Amino acid sequence: MYKTGMLKEGALKDKVILITGGGTGLGRSMATYYLKLGAKLVLSSRKIEVLKKAAAEMEKETGGTVLPVQCDVRNYEDILEVIEKSYEKFGKIDILINNAAGNFVSPTERLSHRAFNAVVDIVLKGSYNCTLALGKKWIENKSKGSVLNIVTTYAWTGSAFVVPSACGKAGVLALTRSLAVEWAKYGIRLNAVAPGPFPTKGAWEKLLPGELVDKFDPKTKIPIGRVGDHQELCNLTAYMISDFAAYMTGEVITLDGGEWLKGAGTFNKFDSVSNEMWDVLEMMTKGQKPKSE
Ligand code: HXC
Numbered sequence: 575m576y577k578t579g580m581l582k583e584g585a586l587k588d589k590v591i592l593i594t595g596g597g598t599g600l601g602r603s604m605a606t607y608y609l610k611l612g613a614k615l616v617l618s619s620r621k622i623e624v625l626k627k628a629a630a631e632m633e634k635e636t637g638g639t640v641l642p643v644q645c646d647v648r649n650y651e652d653i654l655e656v657i658e659k660s661y662e663k664f665g666k667i668d669i670l671i672n673n674a675a676g677n678f679v680s681p682t683e684r685l686s687h688r689a690f691n692a693v694v695d696i697v698l699k700g701s702y703n704c705t706l707a708l709g710k711k712w713i714e715n716k717s718k719g720s721v722l723n724i725v726t727t728y729a730w731t732g733s734a735f736v737v738p739s740a741c742g743k744a745g746v747l748a749l750t751r752s753l754a755v756e757w758a759k760y761g762i763r764l765n766a767v768a769p770g771p772f773p774t775k776g777a778w779e780k781l782l783p784g785e786l787v788d789k790f791d792p793k794t795k796i797p798i799g800r801v802g803d804h805q806e807l808c809n810l811t812a813y814m815i816s817d818f819a820a821y822m823t824g825e826v827i828t829l830d831g832g833e834w835l836k837g838a839g840t841f842n843k844f845d846s847v848s849n850e851m852w853d854v855l856e857m858m859t860k861g862q863k864p865k866s867e
C-alpha cells in the first residue's frame with residue numbers, strides 16, 4: 575500500500591513547482607510524482623546534463639512538462655535567473671521545494687573551514703537564497719506561495735560526525751518556523767519534512783561510504799524495521815504542498831519509522847532484554863519492601 579500514489583488525480587493540476595536538486599534521488603522521485611498529479615516542474619541544480627536527462631525521462635514517463643535550469647543555490651544571481659526563466663515559460667511559480675543539499679561524514683576536527691562552508695552554504699544559504707528571491711517575487715505580485723524544506727531529524731537533536739549538515743538543517747528549520755509566521759499575511763506557507771533514511775545514491779555514497787554501509791545498516795536502528803520507500807515521502811509532501819494543506823504552516827513532519835525517538839528514550843535499548851530476564855527483574859523489583867520494615 576505505501577508504495578502506491580495516494581493523492582487523487584489532478585491534486586496538483588497546473589501548479590508550477592521549483593525543486594532544487596530535482597534531478598537525482600528524493601528530488602527526482604518527488605518531481606515525478608508531482609508531474610503525475612498534474613503539476614509542471616522546474617528542476618535546478620549544478621549539473622545541467624543530469625537535469626536534462628532526468629527531465630526528458632520524466633516527461634516520457636508522465637507526459638508532463640519539465641524545465642531544467644542550471645543553478646548553484648549558493649549564488650543568488652543564479653536563482654534570480656531560474657525564477658526569470660520559469661516565469662518566461664510558465665508565467666508563475668506556485669511552490670518551492672528546497673531539496674538541494676551537500677553532506678559528508680567526518681570527525682569535525684578533520685574539517686577545514688572551507689569544508690564547513692561548502693555544506694552550510696548549500697543547505698542553509700541555498701534554502702535562504704531561494705526562499706528570499708521567490709518570496710520577494712510572490713509578495714511583489716501579490717501571489718500565494720508554498721515552500722517545503724527538506725530537513726532531517728538531527729535538525730533538532732544534532733548529530734556527531736555531520737556537524738556542518740546538522741547546523742545547516744537546524745537553520746533551515748528555524749527559517750521555516752520564523753517565516754511561516756512572518757509571511758502568513760502574504761498567503762505564503764512554509765513547512766518542512768524530516769525524513770529518516772531513504773536510500774539514494776547521493777546520501778549513501780556520502781554518509782555510508784565503504785564498510786560503513788554494512789557496519790551501520792540503518793534498518794537496525796529503526797523500530798519499524800525498514801528504511802523508507804520514496805513513494806511514502808512523495809505522498810506526504812504532495813499533500814503538504816497542495817491546497818488540501820491550506821491550514822498547515824510552520825510544521826515539521828517526521829517520517830522516519832520511529833528512528834530518532836528510539837535513539838532518544840533513556841531505556842529504549844531495553845528491547846533487547848529477554849522475557850526470562852524480565853521475569854527475574856520483575857521478582858527483584860515488584861512488591862519489594864525495604865529491609866527495615
Ligand atoms: C572532508 C571534505 C569532504 C569530505 C569535501 N571536503 N568533501 N572534507 N570530508 N568527504 C572539503 C574539501 O576538501 C574542500 O575543502 C571543501 O570541502 C569544499 O570541497 P569541494 O569539493 O570544492 O566542494 P563542492 O564542489 O562545493 O561540493 C560540495 C560537497 C559535495 C558538499 C563537498 O559533497 C557535494 O557536491 N555534495 C552534493 C551531494 C550530496 O552531498 N548529497 C548527499 C545529501 S544527503 P578544502 O579546505 O580542501 O578546500 C543528506 C542526508 C541528510 O543530506 C540526512 C541523513 C539521515
Ligand code: NAP
Pocket residue numbers: 594595596597598599600601618619620621622624645646647648672673674675676696700724725726768769770771772773774775776777
Ligand atoms: P542527492 O541525490 O545527493 O541530492 C542532492 C541534490 O542537491 C543533487 O541533485 C545535487 O545536484 C543538488 N545540489 C547539491 N549542491 C547544490 C548546489 N550548490 N546548488 C544546486 N543544487 C545542488 O541526495 P538525496 O538523498 O536525494 O537528498 C535530497 C534531500 O533529502 C536533501 O535535502 C537531504 O539532506 C534530504 N534527506 C535525505 C535523506 C536520505 O536518507 N536520503 C534523509 C534525510 C534528509 P547537483 O550535484 O547537480 O548540484
